[in-house]
Amino acid sequence: MKRRWHNIFKNDRKAFILAMDHGNGLNVLPEMQKPGEIIKKAVAGGIDGILTTFGIANNFQKEIDNIGLILRIDGGNSQLATEKEPMKNLYSVEDAVRIGADGVLCMGFPGAYLEEATLTNLAKNAADCHRWGLVLGAEMLPRGFESTPDARDPSNVALACRMGAELGADFIKTQYVGSKETFRKIVDGCYRPILVLGGSNTKSDEEILKMVKDSMEAGASGVVMGRNIWRHENIEGICRAITKVIHENIDVTDALKEL
Template identity: 55%
Template sequence: MKRRMHRLFKKDGRIFILAMDHGTGLKVLPELNDPGVLIKVAVENGVDALLTTFGLAVTYQKEIGEAGLILRIDGGTSQLGPKGGVAGRIFTVEDAVKLGADGVVCMGFPGASSEDVSLKELAHFVSEAYHWGMPLLAEMLPMGWDTQHWTPENIAFACRLGAEYGVDFVKTQYTGDLESFKKVTAGCYKPVVILGGPGGNSEEELLRTIKDSLEAGGAGVAIGRSIWKHPNPGKYCRAISMIIHEDASVEEALQELA
């Protein structure tokens, strides 16, 4: 367990994850026509770990190289399926072990209509991950994807619940300001990383959000669409990495994109 966590988190205790697990449920074309090119560029420019689907992990092992690998082991319906599907297990932690993964990821939806199913699945994955010595990242989102309930108080509760269930680190939504996010990280005794959202924020806005989250005690980011939809993903990765691992200012990071 500790060896895998050390591969994911750097010596500063922070992590920069590129999320590429969208292809099982959302539209990723044409931006991800050639995932191998993006993976190679991202790793060369400071990404610490890739959060991927099973297919990507198997196919692009060479491009992932020495970077950390986090495997998505649950899933719901695709964009062609019925809305409101419940994320359930689709792969096992043993599958991740066979792939040489350093971690696994699943969802956790406290307060959602499917809360009983979601939290039972979360407990199952925690137990299985503990058995294999595999770090588990849980995306803890209050009420699931019903964003109107993503208040700072609910996010803090969801993250703490994840820690109480035994996850090793948590991925969640940034609360919008430094002071409220301090309460999230203070109330969760496991590392908290923020998600990147749908990718509509400006470069400066996203970089400032990352900077503020770190100053509030966050442990890093898991960002997908904002990076792989960007016209220059390599430069964007470099700018984000500067903020996470070099304590660069937003202004300094923006110079990488000039």
């Protein structure tokens, strides 16, 4: 697994991952009409890896080239669904090996309805990744996507991240919450690297870069960002700016000059 790990995390133990795994259940048009063009621009901007679907991984191998490849292996619901079922594996870890992935990612929803479905799935994926030598990422979100007052409470996020590590994840993906001080406690309580998700709301360039900078100063090991990149009018520029914040520790003012 060591080689695959270093395909995702660079020598500074940090990673910038482009998320393009939305299309297995959500409408990504018109912005993601040409996935290959998005990937080429993001690679030129310095991303370290891509989190994506089986379809994109299979059809855009040339554009993905030698960056780290993480396959989203769970899902099962679309935005058209009238009844929601728990997330479950759509593909196996062996499928990810065959397609040339360095790792896989799945959900973990402590406190959500039927939480045992995602947590059991996560545990099985951890065992399978260990068997095949793949990196496992766990997207740990308290209550899942439920809109409850405590869904993103820092103490619950800390619990969820630690659970992901205990269940065998090699890295955790979660939401940046609170101040740098509160997020530092979340990082300190989890013995695996934490990558911060980019969020679904469209933000200004300054807000995006400030979130990245604050996350890194709070101890995060990088970000996994999607819509705020592939919806951006300057994909290469925003990727280059984020890359320099993560790997060169430049400030937001200097990063904005990359745009």
